[in-house]
Structure formats: C-alpha cells, structure tokens
Amino acid sequence: xxxxxxxAVGTELLTPIRLDTNSLxxxxxxxxxGITVRAKHVVGDDRADLAAAVRQSLDRVDLVMTTGGxxxxxxxxxxxxxxxxxxxxxxxDAGVLEGIRERFARRRRPMPxxxxxxxxxxxxxxxxxxxxxxxxxxxxxxxxxxxxLLPGPPRELQPxxxxxxxxxxxxxxxxxxxxxxxxxxxxxxxxxxxxxVEPLQARFRDRPDPVAMTILASPGRIELHLRxxxxxxxxxxxxxxxxxxxxxxxxxxAVVSTDGQSLEAxxxxxxxxxxxxxxxxxxCTGGLVTGxxxxxxxxxxxxxxxxxxxxxTVKVDQLGVDAGTLAAEGAVSEAVARAMAEGVRARLEADVxxxxxxxxxxxxxxxDKPVGTVAIALSGPREVARTFHFGGxxxxxxxxxxxxxLDMVRRAIDPT
Amino acid sequence: xxxxxxxAVGTELLTPIRLDTNSLxxxxxxxxxGITVRAKHVVGDDRADLAAAVRQSLDRVDLVMTTGGxxxxxxxxxxxxxxxxxxxxxxxDAGVLEGIRERFARRRRPMPxxxxxxxxxxxxxxxxxxxxxxxxxxxxxxxxxxxxLLPGPPRELQPxxxxxxxxxxxxxxxxxxxxxxxxxxxxxxxxxxxxxVEPLQARFRDRPDPVAMTILASPGRIELHLRxxxxxxxxxxxxxxxxxxxxxxxxxxAVVSTDGQSLEAxxxxxxxxxxxxxxxxxxCTGGLVTGxxxxxxxxxxxxxxxxxxxxxTVKVDQLGVDAGTLAAEGAVSEAVARAMAEGVRARLEADVxxxxxxxxxxxxxxxDKPVGTVAIALSGPREVARTFHFGGxxxxxxxxxxxxxLDMVRRAIDPT
Numbered sequence: 001x002x003x004x005x006x007x008a009v010g011t012e013l014l015t016p017i018r019l020d021t022n023s024l025x026x027x028x029x030x031x032x033x034g035i036t037v038r039a040k041h042v043v044g045d046d047r048a049d050l051a052a053a054v055r056q057s058l059d060r061v062d063l064v065m066t067t068g069g070x071x072x073x074x075x076x077x078x079x080x081x082x083x084x085x086x087x088x089x090x091x092x093d094a095g096v097l098e099g100i101r102e103r104f105a106r107r108r109r110p111m112p113x114x115x116x117x118x119x120x121x122x123x124x125x126x127x128x129x130x131x132x133x134x135x136x137x138x139x140x141x142x143x144x145x146x147x148x149l150l151p152g153p154p155r156e157l158q159p160x161x162x163x164x165x166x167x168x169x170x171x172x173x174x175x176x177x178x179x180x181x182x183x184x185x186x187x188x189x190x191x192x193x194x195x196x197v198e199p200l201q202a203r204f205r206d207r208p209d210p211v212a213m214t215i216l217a218s219p220g221r222i223e224l225h226l227r228x229x230x231x232x233x234x235x236x237x238x239x240x241x242x243x244x245x246x247x248x249x250x251x252x253x254a255v256v257s258t259d260g261q262s263l264e265a266x267x268x269x270x271x272x273x274x275x276x277x278x279x280x281x282x283x284c285t286g287g288l289v290t291g292x293x294x295x296x297x298x299x300x301x302x303x304x305x306x307x308x309x310x311x312x313t314v315k316v317d318q319l320g321v322d323a324g325t326l327a328a329e330g331a332v333s334e335a336v337a338r339a340m341a342e343g344v345r346a347r348l349e350a351d352v353x354x355x356x357x358x359x360x361x362x363x364x365x366x367x368d369k370p371v372g373t374v375a376i377a378l379s380g381p382r383e384v385a386r387t388f389h390f391g392g393x394x395x396x397x398x399x400x401x402x403x404x405x406l407d408m409v410r411r412a413i414d415p416t
Numbered sequence: 417x418x419x420x421x422x423x424a425v426g427t428e429l430l431t432p433i434r435l436d437t438n439s440l441x442x443x444x445x446x447x448x449x450g451i452t453v454r455a456k457h458v459v460g461d462d463r464a465d466l467a468a469a470v471r472q473s474l475d476r477v478d479l480v481m482t483t484g485g486x487x488x489x490x491x492x493x494x495x496x497x498x499x500x501x502x503x504x505x506x507x508x509d510a511g512v513l514e515g516i517r518e519r520f521a522r523r524r525r526p527m528p529x530x531x532x533x534x535x536x537x538x539x540x541x542x543x544x545x546x547x548x549x550x551x552x553x554x555x556x557x558x559x560x561x562x563x564x565l566l567p568g569p570p571r572e573l574q575p576x577x578x579x580x581x582x583x584x585x586x587x588x589x590x591x592x593x594x595x596x597x598x599x600x601x602x603x604x605x606x607x608x609x610x611x612x613v614e615p616l617q618a619r620f621r622d623r624p625d626p627v628a629m630t631i632l633a634s635p636g637r638i639e640l641h642l643r644x645x646x647x648x649x650x651x652x653x654x655x656x657x658x659x660x661x662x663x664x665x666x667x668x669x670a671v672v673s674t675d676g677q678s679l680e681a682x683x684x685x686x687x688x689x690x691x692x693x694x695x696x697x698x699x700c701t702g703g704l705v706t707g708x709x710x711x712x713x714x715x716x717x718x719x720x721x722x723x724x725x726x727x728x729t730v731k732v733d734q735l736g737v738d739a740g741t742l743a744a745e746g747a748v749s750e751a752v753a754r755a756m757a758e759g760v761r762a763r764l765e766a767d768v769x770x771x772x773x774x775x776x777x778x779x780x781x782x783x784d785k786p787v788g789t790v791a792i793a794l795s796g797p798r799e800v801a802r803t804f805h806f807g808g809x810x811x812x813x814x815x816x817x818x819x820x821x822l823d824m825v826r827r828a829i830d831p832t
Contacts, residue, residue, distance in 0.1 A: 012630060013456075014443065014452075018632075019440050021435065027431065027432045028432030036430075038462075039458060040430065042455060042456040042457075043454075049454065049455060049476075060465075214431070214434075225433050227431075277727075284710075285707070285710075287703030287704065287722060288703065290703035291701070291702050291707045294700075294726060295702070295810075295814070297778055297810060303702070303727075304727045304730055305725045305730040307734070308721040308722040310721040310722075311716070311764075317765075348730050363713070363714065394711075395711070398711070
C-alpha cells in the first residue's frame, strides 16, 4: 500500500457550516506510514455519488478510506454501497449485534430495531471494533486493493484507526519515507521570511535527502514546515537538522523554536530557567497576552498575574501611571507603556513587567495615531519600549500585538 | 445553474498541515444563490488527476469551480488542463499581460518572464480581474456547463467571486430557496440540547416550508443552525422565526441569541443598555474572559478592565481577598470567588464584578477538588456564586469556565 484516497460521506459536509477535518488527521497518520494521499473527496448521502467516487478511487489507488455514513438510519449508506460495488452480500454478524445490544444495555436502554443495520457485514469483511460508539468500522480487500470504512465522529474514528487500522497498514506499507519539523518565526513579515528562505528552498530541494519548506503565516507568527523525504530515517533527521540550522542562520534571533514549541511556551521556559516571574499590563489586547501565557501547563510557576487596564482611570489607580503623562502623551504612547510595565511589575511583585497599549479599532484612531498603532514596553531585565504600526482589522491588530509583546519578552531574556 | 462541484487544486492541500477552506466559503455563497454543492474534491498538482476530476464533475453538474493552480510556475496547471479538456487553444491576452506588467511596475520590479503564462487565456474564455494578485480568474462555458477557475488565496478568491462571478451566476440561477439562522445556547450540555430539540426537528422537517436543525457544539456554547427551504422568501423567514421561537420555548433562558450574536456581544449589549460597566478578576482563565469581552468593538464603553490574579498574593494584594479566607477555604472556593468579584468591582469602580477561580489542570487537582473544579461569582446587580465541575483537558476547562462566567453575567442582567 503506498497511495490512498479519502472519501468523506455526509450531506452535512456539503453545507457552509461543516468541514471535513478527519481527512487532515488521516493524512498525517498515513504520511507517517509512508502512504501518500492522492486525492480527497466529499460526497453527500447519495448512493450514486458515493458509488461513483469509490469506483473511481479504486481505479487510481490501492487504499480507499471512507469516513462517515455508518450510522443506523436510512441516510447511512456507506456499508451498503461498498458491499454492492465489491459484490459481497451483507450478512448479519451475531457478535457485532451482541456488542451493540450490550452498549445500549449499559445505558439501560433497549436497542432500537434500527440499530440492527449496523450489524450487517459484507462477506469477507473484517469488523473493526468501535470503543466509543455503536458504528463498527470495516476492513475489506478486493483485487489487491484495501477498502477501510471508518465512522465520522473524530472521537470514534481516531482510536479505531490507531488501534485497528494503523498496525495492519504498517504491515503492508514500506517504511515511512518522510519526516517533519516545524520552525517557528516571530517579528518578521511573511514576505521577509519568504524572501530569506527562498534560496534555502532551492538548495535543500536538490539534496540527496530533499527537504521541502512550506510557509504558513498567521498574524505575528510564521511557521516553516520542513518535510524531508528519503529511505533512511537518520539521514532524513540529519537533513531536517541541517535545514533548520540553515533557517536559523538566515533568520537569526527571529527563530523562536525549531522543535514545534509555541512562542508562549518558549517565553515560559526562559523565565523558568532563570527563576523569574512575569506580570502583564494590557490595554488593547484586553487579557489575551496573559491568557496565552497561562495556557501553558505549569505557568503558575512563572506567571504572577496581570492587570487589564482598559479604562484610563484603571491605568492610574491600579498601575500608578501618572495622570499628567497620560494627558500629555496620550494613552497610546511609549511613556505610558513604560509606566504600565513598571507599575505592574512593582505592584504584582514580578521580575518582568510587560505592557501593551494601542488602538485596535475599528474606532479610536486619529491622523496622528491611526488604528493599528500599538506601544509595547518591558520592565525588569531590560527597559525596552517600541511603537508598532500593525495592519488589518481589530482582531488582527490584537493578534499582532500579542505576538509582538511575547516576542519582546523572549528577545529580552537570553537562553541559559 | 442549480448544482455545482468544487475542485481544489494543490499538492499542499493533501498534506497534514493545510485544509481547503475556500470550498466552505464558496458553498455558503452558492447556497445564497440557490445552487447546491453536490461534491467537493481536492487533487494535487497532477495533470491526469485534475483532468479526471474535471471531466467527472462536468458529467454530473452544471457548474464546476476550481480553486488554485493559476500561478506562474510549472506546478500551476489548472488553466492548461481545463483548456485541453474543452479543446480550446490558449492564446496570450495582451490586456491581461499589460495588467500583470503594471502590477510589477507599481512595485518597481520588472515582470519575470515566467509570469507571461498567467496571460494565456483559452479561446472564448472570459477573464476575471484579480484586484489582489497577478493570477486572473477565468469563466468558460461549454455544452451548457459553466466552468469557473479561481485563484487559491482567499484574499484573491473572495473579492473576485463577489465582484465578477456572483452577479453572473445570479443571472443564471433560480432565486435562492434557502434561508439560514443561528440560535446560540449556553449553560446546557450538547446531549440536553439534542434531546430538547429532537421533537422540534421532526415537527419542523414536515412543514410546508421545512426547517432543518443542525447542532454544532463547542465547550460551553452550542449553536443550532436552522435552514429553511421553500420557494417563497418571506414564508422561509416566517418558518425560521417560528422554529427559533419554538427553540426558545423549550430551552428558555438558555438561549443567548437567535440572530447570530455572540455571548460576549449579548453581555455587552445588556451592560450598555443599562449604562453599566464590568470588571473581571480571573485566576484559571488567566485573562480569557476579559479578552473575549474586549473583542467586541466598542467594548471600551462598558469594560473597565480586570485583574488576572494567578498567584495567591495577587488575590490578596490587588483584590483585597482576606488571607484567612484563602487559607481556610482554599483559592478555589465560592468564598474566594465572591471576595475576588467584590474586590475587582470596588477597586476598578465598576457596576458589575465577575470572578473565576478554578483548577484547569493538568496539575493542581486534589481528591476534594479535582481538575475541572471552578468557582464563579458575581457582584453588583445580584450576588451569585456557583461551583462547576467541568470535564476535559486544560484548554476545555478554560473554555467551559469562560462561557459559564459570561453566561452568569448575561443571566444576572435582564434584557431591557
């Protein structure tokens, strides 16, 4: 088995509110096994459409996986359509039926007659137990092809795949030929990163163990996804290591991590290494920076807390910002950001104080200080203050500000 | 035009890191026009695979849309593959070429020779201008079918569709036959909502203007998506109105909004209506609650700010929580939550004080107060305190806590 197609079944996946995300997870699992996904499809609960999709996929690849359509209702057609294509009669499986009955009995409810349909198994099919639902999966083989039917809910699909499908596929596929790594970059625009990395992309594409580099950008954070291909696992790892090192060489301190660690986790690690604590004063980010820092498990060791000073009087009363400075410089200024950072550091008895004050919009901008103007300051290990001009809407300005603030802390604390 | 298939082109969309999200947006736009998406596909940058997908879609539906593969490199094959299928020669379009040249000239860069490929247009094809990139789109017609080629980046695709494709499709499709509405529910489990709504689902499915109800759950917030179908727009709106009213009847005050407003926006609206302000004291949510409230545009009118009291001494020093209470009852207790709410309300001079203190995990749980134990209190309009026991991991506990806290404020302030 080396190539696959995934068919998601369900009319709800063809509405504007639901996306097939199972295929993303399955693609990652299959990639680990060295199996390439050649195409993905979504079809509704329609016999003809599903049958056409399955037949066409069977013509092209040696593994076809379907997700969804294994429930008990008449809309759930996957089992029957696949049985028909393979010309295998469906037979009631006593063991499966018993399992479904027991599942209902444990909840003290009788099994509805309709659920009997889920015990129908195509002759020669192998039943895959579902630890989290009534719909069993199926593994079928025909003409050198493997067909796997999985349930739609991720909490049923993922354990079923991991326990029952993955080991069987591993036996039939060549060892994996790809390894991956993520390099996280902060404080650079996507175009800057793209330009800096472009020569590396060419260089590493043409090596004996080639490394492909893909850029994924979100406001303030850019991920470089490195993918090495080759027969030898340690050669792939060496290639990834070399590629990551080359990225660090061209981007320098803008590289946050080469091992998938988030910006907030790296900040936390550096604080923890020094035994330092942090306190945050936020205006336009309204709690997002502290929210991200406290997202890191164990952050109570190095986060003291913070003050969200949205109103100006809160900046004065709770952070000790001088009312005169506030009036003279304006709430969005490096002077006020400095005072907020110093105030939150002193009052919350932290080693590091961080402050963010800015105009996220849509209102509040002036010709002098348009929407997107944000002042960020640091107090403690170093005294730093900087004014940024971010583009985008309210949410983007808040995200850019959050990333820039965390990155300022990261850069101020050298790794031990 | 009444049925469509969407084909996303790009090998990167077959990796574990990228999902085709354009089709979700396009599905919504097409639904507005009364056009049903029958299937969606993702294929790599492979001529044979793309050609097979386009041919098969043309057999089934009268509108085929492709996204991606219109760039200048040799990996960008969509234009050529479609021209070949339709047997239309590609001809260089002087106007398009001039447009691309100008785009580079504005950035003071010469046009790379490779970008000439983007000026190739199949004979009879209509060029769709791209206001945000070099890749023009294409509109083609053949044998009663419409084929539309759109660029991959959403910021290029969406305006191109809205300006050039949507009006042309509107001329050729029957008026829309569906209308949608979202009912937001808080403070109930998904299974409770499902059970309560089940009889309504049957009742509204069988009406002359049927309304379908789909449940989408995330921690602490449940969305009921209502979709009415029928020829008459005002009958559809009336059916939606009746269905929303029926949901409100069975779920009562658990319904946050029937017009798509978020929980935080509803809270803000109720505060604004009374002329009240809020201040938030957060422990385990670490700033997320204040972060969400300040996400609402104009929130500076009713958010004073907040204190993230992660460390216990911050609870004492910044919020005036009694150290004795803290020692006797523990940081996660209704008594401490009450004191935090009262403290933040008084110190930040707000009308409403809200406090959250809990154990998000993974560490910190005890037999007495396991991970997921969260105390939430309100001070001001009413004095309320409640202890919750949430399931799930750290992130889920934080999300459940955030929703429960906002919902407590919403329920405490009657609508005007």
